[in-house]
Amino acid sequence: MNSSCKSLAATVALLVSGLVFANDNITIATDATFPPFESVDASGKLVGYDIELAEAVCKEAKLNCNIIGAAWEGMIPSLLSKKYDALISQLTVTSARRKIMAFSDVYSLPVFRFVARKGSNLVITPEGLKGKVIAVQTGTPMDAYITRYFPGSTIKRYSGGSEPYLELAAGRADVHFSYEAQVLHSFLRKDGGKDFELVGPRMTGKDAPEFGEGVAIAINKSNTALLQRINEGLRAVRDSGQLDALDAKYFGVSSDAQ
Amino acid sequence: MLSDYITTVLGAGWVSLQLAFISLVLAVVIGLLGALCKRSEHRVLRYLLAIYTTFVRGVPDLVLMLLVFYSLPALLNQSFETLGWDYQVEFSPFAAGCATLGLIFGAYMTETFRGALQGIPHGQIEAAQAYGLGRIRTFHSIVLPQMIRLALPGFTNNWLVMVKATALVSLLGLQDIMFRARGAAEATGKPFTFYLIAGGFYLAITVLSLLALAWVGRRYSMGVRGLSR
Amino acid sequence: MSWDVIFENIGRFADGAKLTLLLMIIPLAIAFVLSVALALLRDSPRLWLRSLIGGYTLVFRGTPLLIQLFLIYYGLAEFDLLRESFIWPWLSSPLICVLIAFVLNTTAYTTEIFAGGLRHLPPGEIEAARAYGLSPWAQAKRILLPAMLTRSLSLYGNETIMMLHATSLASTITLMEITGVARNITLNYYIQFEPYVTAGCIYLVLTFILVGCFRFAEWRWAAYMQPRRG
Numbered sequence: 183m184n185s186s187c188k189s190l191a192a193t194v195a196l197l198v199s200g201l202v203f204a205n206d207n208i209t210i211a212t213d214a215t216f217p218p219f220e221s222v223d224a225s226g227k228l229v230g231y232d233i234e235l236a237e238a239v240c241k242e243a244k245l246n247c248n249i250i251g252a253a254w255e256g257m258i259p260s261l262l263s264k265k266y267d268a269l270i271s272q273l274t275v276t277s278a279r280r281k282i283m284a285f286s287d288v289y290s291l292p293v294f295r296f297v298a299r300k301g302s303n304l305v306i307t308p309e310g311l312k313g314k315v316i317a318v319q320t321g322t323p324m325d326a327y328i329t330r331y332f333p334g335s336t337i338k339r340y341s342g343g344s345e346p347y348l349e350l351a352a353g354r355a356d357v358h359f360s361y362e363a364q365v366l367h368s369f370l371r372k373d374g375g376k377d378f379e380l381v382g383p384r385m386t387g388k389d390a391p392e393f394g395e396g397v398a399i400a401i402n403k404s405n406t407a408l409l410q411r412i413n414e415g416l417r418a419v420r421d422s423g424q425l426d427a428l429d430a431k432y433f434g435v436s437s438d439a440q
Numbered sequence: 441m442l443s444d445y446i447t448t449v450l451g452a453g454w455v456s457l458q459l460a461f462i463s464l465v466l467a468v469v470i471g472l473l474g475a476l477c478k479r480s481e482h483r484v485l486r487y488l489l490a491i492y493t494t495f496v497r498g499v500p501d502l503v504l505m506l507l508v509f510y511s512l513p514a515l516l517n518q519s520f521e522t523l524g525w526d527y528q529v530e531f532s533p534f535a536a537g538c539a540t541l542g543l544i545f546g547a548y549m550t551e552t553f554r555g556a557l558q559g560i561p562h563g564q565i566e567a568a569q570a571y572g573l574g575r576i577r578t579f580h581s582i583v584l585p586q587m588i589r590l591a592l593p594g595f596t597n598n599w600l601v602m603v604k605a606t607a608l609v610s611l612l613g614l615q616d617i618m619f620r621a622r623g624a625a626e627a628t629g630k631p632f633t634f635y636l637i638a639g640g641f642y643l644a645i646t647v648l649s650l651l652a653l654a655w656v657g658r659r660y661s662m663g664v665r666g667l668s669r
Numbered sequence: 670m671s672w673d674v675i676f677e678n679i680g681r682f683a684d685g686a687k688l689t690l691l692l693m694i695i696p697l698a699i700a701f702v703l704s705v706a707l708a709l710l711r712d713s714p715r716l717w718l719r720s721l722i723g724g725y726t727l728v729f730r731g732t733p734l735l736i737q738l739f740l741i742y743y744g745l746a747e748f749d750l751l752r753e754s755f756i757w758p759w760l761s762s763p764l765i766c767v768l769i770a771f772v773l774n775t776t777a778y779t780t781e782i783f784a785g786g787l788r789h790l791p792p793g794e795i796e797a798a799r800a801y802g803l804s805p806w807a808q809a810k811r812i813l814l815p816a817m818l819t820r821s822l823s824l825y826g827n828e829t830i831m832m833l834h835a836t837s838l839a840s841t842i843t844l845m846e847i848t849g850v851a852r853n854i855t856l857n858y859y860i861q862f863e864p865y866v867t868a869g870c871i872y873l874v875l876t877f878i879l880v881g882c883f884r885f886a887e888w889r890w891a892a893y894m895q896p897r898r899g
Contacts (some may be wrong), residue, residue, distance in 0.1 A: 215626065222623045224444035226452070226615065253613040255852055256510050259861045263514040265530045282859055321856035338843055339853075343627035351629060352746035354761050374629035497871045498876040503848055507869060510861040518862075540759035600731075607733035611841065618735065625743065632744035637733040639740065646731035 188277070206245055208267035208408065210236050211252040211260065216343035217368040218432050219272045219361075220276075222251065231432045232270045235289065238424050243415030254319070258283070261402055265324065268401045268412065273359065274323045274387075274394035284403045286412045288396030291335050294324060295362035296382040297350070297369065304357060306382030311335045315345035317355035324359045325390040351412065357381070363433060442633075445624040449634060452620040453641050459537055459606045459616060464599060466542025471549025478554050479539035489550065496547040501605050504544060509612045537609035545602045552594030557583070559590045589660040596653045603645050607638075617641055671860050675867050678854055684870055685850040692836040692846060696771035699831055703776045708783030708817065709809060724782065729777035731843075734835055737774055742766040742842050763842045775832050784826060786821035787813065817890040826883035830876055847871050 212220045212232060220230040228251055235313055240247035249270075252260065254276040259309065260266050261283060272292065275285045298304050312334035318325045320339035338355055340346050346358045347369050358365075362380065387393045399416070401409045419425050469622040475490075477485040496504070509531060513668045531539070560583060568578040612620035625631035673681075711722050745751050745760060759765045769883065794816065798808045820826075840849035851864035858864075 215623070221627070222620075224441060224448055224624075224627075226448045251613060251615070253611065253736050256613075256861070259510065259514070259855055259859050262859055263517050263861065264528045265513055265517075320853070340843065341841075341852075342626070344623075348626060348629065348631060348743055352595065352761070353752055353757075354746070367629070368719075372629070380863070483725065495873070497830070498873040500837040500848070500872055502837045502840075503836075503851075503865060503869050503872060506848075506852070507865045510855070511865045514861040562675075604733040607735045608838075610735075618733070621736075622739070625739075630747060632747045635736050635740045635744050639736045642733055642736065643728065643731045646727075 194291045208240075208245055208247055209265075210240075210249045210268045210270055211249050211257055211266040212236075212249060212269065212271045213257060213343060214251040215254070215256040215345070216272060216364060219364060220251075220270075221368075222343075231428060232272060234428055235419070235425070236399075236429075238419045239412060239415035241415075242418035242422075243411045245411060245415070253341070254321070254343070258321075258400070260373050267405065267408060268399055270399045272364075273400050274398050275396055275398050276323060276326075276394035279310065279393065279394075279400070282403070284405070286399040286401065286409065286414055288398045289398040289416060289420070291386060292378055292397055293362040294327075294393060295365060295380050295387045296357045296359050297365045297378055298357045298381045299350075300377050300379050300425055302356065304381065306334050306357070308334060310316045311357065314356040315354065317349050317358045319343050319346065319360070323392050323394055327390055328359055330392060331390070347374070367433065442476075442628060442630075445628060445634070447618040448639055449617060449624055450641065452615060452617045455534075455614065456603075456606050456616040456618070456641075457645075459534060459541070459609060459614070460599075460603050463538050463541035463545065463602060463606070466538060467545035467549050467598070467602065470546025471553045474546060474550030475553035475557055478550060481558065486629060487629060493547040493550060496544050501540070501544055502608050502611065505536060505540045505612060508540045509533065515578070526563060533609060533614035536612060537606065537614055540611075541602055541605060544605070545598050548598045548601075552591050552598060553587065555594065556591035557589045558569070560586050581596040585660065589657070592653060592657045592660065596650070599653070600649060601648055603649070604642060607642070670863065671858070672863055674854065674858050675858060675863050678850070680852045681845070681854075682847065682867060682871065683891055685845055685847040688839075688844065688846040689826070689833070689836045692767060692771065692844075693829075693833050696768055696775055697832055699772050700776040700779050703772070704779035704783050704815065705817075706782070707776065707780040708787055709813065711780060711784035712788065713762045726781050730781065734770065735838055735841070738767065738770040738838060738842065741770045763839075763844050767842065767844060769782070771814050771832065771835065772869050774835070775828065778828050779825065782821050782824045783817050785824070786817045789820055790816050822883065822887050822891045826880070826886075829889040830879055833875060833879060834872070859897070 212228070212276050214220045214222050214228055216230075218230055220228065220232045223229045223319060228249060236247060236249055239245075252266065254271075257266070258273065258279075261269050272290075273279075273285075274292065279285075289363070295326055296306050304314065308331055311332055313336070315336045315338055315340045316328050316332060317340060318328050320341060324340060325337075328335070338346075338349065340349070343360070343364070346355060348358070351354045351374050352359045360439060362384065363381060364367060370380070383389075385393060399412055401412060474489055479491045480486065499507075513529050513531060518528050520529075564580060564582055564586075568582050573581070605615065607618040610616050610622065613619070617638050621634040625634040626635075677745050707722055710718055713719055742763060745766075751757060751760060790813070794812055795808065798812045803811070836846055837848035839846050842853055845850075846851065847868050851868035854864040
């Protein structure tokens with residue numbers, strides 16, 4: 183029966199889709215729930231700061247990049263098992279992560295901040311938030327920091343970057359702890375965010391080891407060739423002023439000033 | 441702006457349907473093979489099939505999908521590395537979804553087809569053999585039409601359950617209607633609207649499938665004696 | 670292979686299993702009571718009642734449980750009216766939302782299963798009961814219910830297994846049942862094989878126990894329906 187042979191062949195082809203050899207075609211994965219860095223727009227396309235940066239880096243490094251969205255919970259393990267070649271998703275470089283994967287040069291220094299409802303008058307200290315609900319994205323440096331320093335609070339961990347905002351708006355969480363740029367430029371700018379404000383201290387990598395040394399592109403440790411090419415591409419993007427242009431486009435300031 | 445999101449969400453219904461149809465083909469193929477194995481005289485085949493159906497019906501769909509999408513490539517790639525092969529296996533969410541749904545519902549189809557085959561009076565097959573009809577001709581003209589009629593209720597049920605199970609593949613990252621609905625819900629802050637739309641899509645598929653398969657059932661039941669009144 | 674991680678976290682899996690059983694048993698218990706009532710009314714002579722129950726089962730059997738879960742957990746939270754009402758402290762808890770979604774879902778399926786069992790009752794039994802002058806309540810208690818339940822036993826057993834498996838969806842809204850624990854471990858320890866295999870094994874064991882219970886129940890109460898041997 184011809185049609186069943188064809189469909190069987192198609193199924194086999196689908197099942198073994200993606201035999202990856204070390205060549206110029208690389209797959210970069212991102213967790214597209216983190217606007218304005220990476221998100222999916224109304225028509226389903228991947229857009230954002232990291233997406234444009236990745237495209238620029240690949241162009242400079244003459245790599246054929248396929249940028250795909252992936253579920254956050256499987257992203258890092260998938261990098262380790264070589265399902266993906268690189269990850270660009272505002273990944274913070276921490277000493278724990280350095281042990282298991284390689285990072286490109288740092289391209290951004292994030293600031294971490296709390297966001298809460300206006301007028302909630304919450305004191306952003308471990309005592310002040312005792313018994314309160316803090317929402318974080320699971321498995322991130324923010325998760326690690328809150329878990330360590332706020333043991334008296336109820337911590338709710340979410341698999342995506344945008345879910346915590348729904349929960350914050352619904353009142354299921356009292357505060358959310360994330361990247362200041364992300365809160366400011368995606369949540370607070372929208373209708374749903376007008377009743378909320380940034381609260382608490384501005385924290386960076388210098389304030390706690392959990393916050394790491396900045397944001398970079400993650401690559402599998404064994405793929406030293408790719409690491410070199412990505413760094414070359416990144417250098418070219420920085421030198422040509424494209425990085426500053428991106429910062430201006432998305433944030434109106436250069437990343438060094440953050 | 442909202443309408444753009446709605447268009448994208450509904451458009452992704454096509455991905456869900458593709459996933460469902462390809463999984464259906466896989467499930468039917470596995471189901472037919474499985475039904476034949478279960479009725480075979482070889483004990484090994486029967487045992488293998490028992491292990492397969494027990495495993496597949498004992499583990500939740502979601503966990504099976506996570507196993508196929510994450511654990512299987514991890515295991516294979518690790519083995520390849522220790523063997524020294526420079527080979528990487530990788531499944532797309534679509535492929536992993538098809539494979540898992542095909543496996544799960546192949547087990548249920550096996551039961552459905554086995555029951556259907558059992559319902560065909562063996563005398564008819566003996567009569568066909570007495571008339572000199574070959575095995576393939578017997579299957580095609582005698583067994584298959586009756587099997588379709590007998591298997592239809594179970595088939596319908598399996599298909600409907602599978603259509604709904606496709607929603608789980610969105611958790612692997614497949615950009616189907618569920619995934620898009622979730623993204624739209626988070627981007628616009630209107631989860632009720634978008635999940636309602638996605639729910640409406642699945643409900644429409646359910647109702648259409650029920651009507652279509654009822655029509656098929658009536659067609660294949662022509663000439664079958666009903667209850668005398 | 671990092672099975673040592675699993676052994677370190679076996680306590681979390683145990684807690685997860687407890688939550689899984691909770692998420693399975695409570696909805697099944699509530700749904701059982703509701704379904705018996707709805708099944709008895711399912712083929713009522715009153716059109717509005719039939720349509721209402723039929724519509725309910727169609728909607729909840731025709732849409733994925735995942736969507737029902739998200740509609741109740743995320744969707745209802747969108748409405749200020751609900752958020753400011755007195756039931757909000759319950760609705761805001763993921764556990765309560767999951768239980769509500771599971772109850773609504775499994776009631777729909779169980780109602781149809783029981784109603785199907787009821788339809789296959791020989792009409793002669795009911796006529797005889799009426800001839801004996803049994804009230805509708807007594808009819809239901811002594812004739813309809815036992816027959817309906819024993820006839821539905823194997824399908825109901827399947828439905829309980831489906832409920833066990835459905836508990837894995839609770840992991841999508843932050844609940845740490847078995848699947849949630851497994852997913853959390855993959856995230857924090859970067860291993861993808863051991864946690865899911867462990868979770869799968871736990872579910873297999875639980876399913877076996879459940880199947881065993883129903884085989885026993887069938888032997889104890891529905892043996893008269895098995896085909897006779899010899």
